[in-house]
Amino acid sequence: MSRLSPLLRWCESAFGGPARTGIVLMFGGVLALASADIGMVGALARPLEAEFGISHAELGLLATVSSGVGALVALPMGVFADRVARVRLLVLTVALWSVALIFGGIAPSYLWLLLSRLALGAAVAASGPLLASLLGDLIVAEDRAKVYGWILTGEMIGAGVGLIVGGGVGLALSWRYGFWLLGLAGAGLGAALYRWLPEPARGGPSRVPPGAVEIPQASPVTLRGAGAGADRSEAGQAWRSLAGTFGLLLRVRTIRLLVVASSIGYFFFAGLRTFVVVFVMEHYGVGVGELIGLVVAVGAGGLTGAVLSGRQTDRWLARGHSNARIIVPAVAYAATAVLFALGLLASTVPVALPLFVGGAFMLGAANPPLDAARLDIVAPWMWGRAESIRTVLRLSAEAGAPVLFGLLADWLAGVVGTTYGVNLRDTFLLMLWPLLANGLVMLLARRTYTADKQAADAAARARGAP
Template identity: 25%
Template sequence: MAMAAVDLAARAGAEPASKPLPGAWVALAMLTFIYVLNFLDRQLLAILAKPIQDSLGVSDTQLGLIGGLYFALFYCLISIPVGWLADRSNRVKVLSLACAIWSAATVACGMASTYPQLVVARMSVGVGEAGGVPPSYAIISDYFPRGQRGTALGLFNLGPPIGAAMGIAFGASIAAAYSWRLAFILVGAIGIVAALVLLVLVREPVRGGLDAPRADAASTSASAKAGFGETMKMFVSRPELVLAALGSGVTQIVTYGLGNFTTLFLMREKGMVLEEVALWYALVVGIGMSAGIFVSGRMIDRFTRRSRKAYALLPAATLALAVPFYIAFVWAPSWPMALLFLLGPTFLNYFYLSSAVTLVQEEVRPEQRVMSGALLLLVMNLIGLGLGPTFVGAASDWFRASHPDNSLQMALYTLVPFYFVAIGLFLWLARVLGRGTPSPIVGGASA
């Protein structure tokens, strides 16, 4: 490809690019659509929890395990070899293959007739989705220049709220009109088609083509192959990267623990039905999460030009603001009031995402971006996705003996302390960033 022929060595001493590559917005739109499908597939289990429970007779603990620990183990562990492969090959092709795999596995979920079959299908979804997000982070970072990546990654990170909202509206509507199985089958079929369209519309950009020359000029070639051990050692030796991952992971204990049980909570303990979930809960998620993630990306681009500490202070502040809204949501005596309070957490809970992703992509070498993104997701999801739903499901079953009518409410209250742990980790990160640790890329923001 013509773009692949760009040589970073020829850019030595030049200013970093200020404009996106041709086709950047088409690529961003397509990658975001793939991310929408990624998250839609992942959220269908939570959205259709009650009809699945009624059909297969599974407990809250079993739902928590299949949506949490079982899924996370495969999703996180496979992401490391996928990240290594993508850093050394064509990232667009890796993403296309991953999308096809998780979409086929989603179809299999709709055909499962027993809990073990559903477990195997969901694990297979995790295997495919492991190759979805890390390559996309790196592709976007090579299509958009520094100073615009926060906005671009913020737009890309609209995938989860759009996917969640569409999943709620589409999945609940299909389940109410037909069956929960058909929802899985239709979404999976759309994903298989999208995997093929991706190969046609998106070209592989040159690694690091829009970056300024790096301080570590020993590896100036954009085609340099970063070793697995080298990238792993770099990541764990950088306290700002580790703290960003840990803070995000603890935040995800709240977001995944809540997200995987909100529909079941609203239906079982607040009295909603699927048709109401498809409209009102979908609106809350679509508006709240989308606004939060988009605004966070814009704020990160703006405030990190002044200080790198903004990568940490923004999520710390918004999580602190979210706590009273979250408590009010869990307490609310009716579902309309609960959804009104839920707008607060759905807007404020997700500022960490664009912040952590942008920080990691800005702070590592171009040939280490996919692997570093995979390591970020490994820590985030093993902690958040692995523990959040599993913890809430087990807590709900434990509280059922003493609170048979509101066991999920009691379980959701137990997530509040995790807010404060996450806030503490982000404040620690702000302190580290404030020390002025130099970025390996020339022109990095100062503290």
């Protein structure tokens, strides 16, 4: 315990006190599980292809099915996030996640493994709306990008753990142990959520100030009693209608732009983490030990980008730069495409590595301000449903990415006839073009973000939010 104390003290200082430390660690753990699972599939590419006799496209399908199922159920999960006890639902989905991973580890056939991953989709679909809604009620708007930055490091840590655990354990023992280890980690996380995360009140009474020891207890707030006149209004009728709610959300131009931008970013990340292990080992001829070092270095770049981006964006926002949460992701996405392209064109690891680290830094820097901006422009009682729209598009992109990356690499192998490593390099280069365009798309949101944020704040005040 004495060895952990300095680390815990550092976490409490960095995250803003014991209560916020618990929130960051638990929420980051949820994101880490999902990312580790997909990263592990990529790390286990060779053992899985050898054992089940599958192609690169069929390997990508293992990552696709869970994301595809998640996209189908994300909208109802958003409704649940706005209407039921969110912590209890989060615990149940993490438990389902763990069981699915353990059953996947005993799969005797490719079909069994494929079917076991369907259950993972439900957990992936639930985590996005639930975490967004909970975070909005736990963290004040001014600090959300910073806290999101720490939480989103879970995605990158999870991807690295999946690659390292999958590559190390899978090659040393069996690919099955990688699935079992993640399943046990999920069970521990579910127990931690059940034990230490109370259900916060909706609307702000449970928000955790910096330095707080525990999450404040408060009576539930519905945010629906603004008066009979509001209930009889056309807008009030639309809020109560599920179809009307999603229609209202999608008519907000800023929401559409931010959702599309986020989905394109995750599309590239999903394809990258599925095939990066095979690419690095084939193209650069590195072994497992060198691969782990490269993963750690690139992952550290992504972590640093997420943390510094969230913190600095909130500082710029406090200084009056109202579009900071739009400008930072726009620049980051464009820079990611340029840096990764230069790294892919490099022929040696010493030249490519700094460029990949820089690209990972920029890719990590895009998400914290982008996620905080989405909460800014939506009223609190709609956070779950708004996030479910983003989750549908994000998971659809993540579902399509591994298969599309795999199909494109297979097609290049048949048409161009180059080595697999070169085919994957060319695949990555082609898929960077949407990421470059993403930066330009984000800039369009500058014209509407501030007005939409002010409208969401006014609606929240009218319905009793503090």
